[in-house]
Amino acid sequence: MVPPIAFLILGAVVFLLAMIGFLTRRSLVQALMCLELMTSAVALTFLALGRALGDRSMTGMVFATFCMVISAAEIGMGLALVLLYFRKHGSTSTDDLDLMKG
Amino acid sequence: MGAEATSWFLFTLMAVVIVGCSVAMMLSRNFVHSAVFLAGALLSFAGLYALLDATFLALLQLFIYAGAVTVVVVFVVMLTSTSVVAFDSLLQRQTWLALAVGVAFAIPLIDALRTLAAALPLAATAPGGTEELARALLTTYVAPFEISSAILLAALVGAIYLAREAS
Structure with a gap:
């Protein structure tokens, strides 16, 4: 079997990559895609750790499930906000997000 | 090829696909291409979950992310396709x-x-299967489970409210 640490390293690498992408992308849609990758990497870490520690109480898997639920809610709300913003301002660039209201 | 070598091969394959798709997704100028690369990465994540014996979560990942989320992302990309985001500013001083x-x-x-x-x-010892996961979700973690359903409902209503056409 592949040792759990390999999964943890992969999760960390993808999380860091997606975080750098999230900070540098100028498009709201691409930033949200990076957020998806970050939550998937976190779920992978939960699963790998749960498996490595051999927990019979399923904590790792349960946490990964909640991680996916929150991430699904987040992408739905996020994309709705992007649509709303686009309808009002005709742009999805983060450079144009410089007003606190409206 | 033994089970050991097979699992290493699958892990390496999916790791390469995930990292490659992530980088391509971020560097792509075309947002539809980005969405396709995102789908590739999320599919490989489902494979990794299956490799970790989390069959139920792998299926969830397949249905929700590789399916629903990718479709929604593509919809939003299409609806906002007239939005021009200058690519020179995509990789810029904040890098x-x-x-x-x-x-x-x-x-x-x-x-x-x-x-x-x-x-x-x-x-690693294999954790329990779907049956144990269901038992844990509906006994020990029943309160967070119910709260997460309320969160999903709130997000659903909120998304419809925000995205509706103002009449």
């Missing part, structure tokens, strides 16, 4: 700042991984 934040994040992460590498057992 160095972002890389610095990444390095600052990576240092404690590497430290933690080192500690874990020494502490974790090499051979």
